[in-house]
Amino acid sequence: MRKMIRRPTHPGNIIKEDYLVPLSVTIKDMAELLGVSRKTLSKIINERGSITPDMALRLSRAFDTTPDFWLNLQKNYDLWQAETASKEWQKVKPIPPNILHSNATLNSEPSA
Amino acid sequence: MRKMIRRPTHPGNIIKEDYLVPLSVTIKDMAELLGVSRKTLSKIINERGSITPDMALRLSRAFDTTPDFWLNLQKNYDLWQAETASKEWQKVKPIPPNILHSNATLNSEPSA
DNA sequence: TGATATGTAACCCAACAGGTTGCGCATGTC
């Protein structure tokens, strides 16, 4: 697993660049095809909305892709956001590997 | 991509069976280690809560895993739920492959 | 009996998905 260096591409960007533009479809028409409101799609395209599981299913139908493709894009984006937004999670103390990968338990034998 | 037949395992199940039980850690203590409330972890363990990106980062720290591992579990679970919850997305009409994979546009030349 | 662990309900707050309506702007067309 390589750590994400730069801000991952937003799914909306892919929709726009790889589908809407090449196909010359407007946001309005695409929203209709997908069965969602123009606003919902517009927000995603403009990177202010996210791909929900339901939207991923719709996109997978329209573009002959997998729902996972879209959800992975969103996942990577969200993860990057979470990593960046706060450093609180870094305060979590890792469970010592020797305990994690043995039969030992966390609260048994304080030391040895 | 193989289609998901049965209900995917909930991330909370993994946390419990693969970590809490083997390590003999209580939900209370684990919640403390993760820096979240007992309720938050309890909800996840009991499959009433989901793994957020932030929680995935915390789990990855504690258990020496990747955040993606946890988010993928959640993603698969959510996707299955969305597929099952409603069939509305199936009404989305696929864009004809010949148009999708050519230089043609959707609204150009109604036929040929 | 007393301490601990746990599920869960009640409450509160913030965020977010999605929908509708409408406004202002840009562009294209008649």
Next chain:
DNA sequence: GACATGCGCAACCTGTTGGGTTACATATCA
């Protein structure tokens, strides 16, 4: 110029959900 269309976006509304705290009943264990 006048009108239609596409689009970003702001309001406004609703429902859901994550997360926190407090509290309670139950269960288990020393």
